[in-house]
Amino acid sequence: MEKQKCTICGKVIPPERIAALPQTKRCVNCARERGSDVVSKKVDIGMDADTYRDLLGATRS
Numbered sequence: 386m387e388k389q390k391c392t393i394c395g396k397v398i399p400p401e402r403i404a405a406l407p408q409t410k411r412c413v414n415c416a417r418e419r420g421s422d423v424v425s426k427k428v429d430i431g432m433d434a435d436t437y438r439d440l441l442g443a444t445r446s
């Protein structure tokens with residue numbers, strides 16, 4: 386399996402993160418600081434950002 390590097394900091398993204406989020410191009414630190422690139426991907430699929438944020442909040446609390 387090829388190593389995926391973070392598009393922001395250039396560090397190799399851990400394989401377990403790739404397994405969980407195959408579309409991600411950011412490491413966990415950059416996703417946390419800058420926002421995950423995967424969220425906007427899901428918005429493209431047909432969910433508006435606020436709905437998605439609500440879902441995330443619901444699963445976290």
Ligand SMILES: [Zn+2]
Nearest residue numbers: 391394412415
């Ligand atoms: Zn990074």
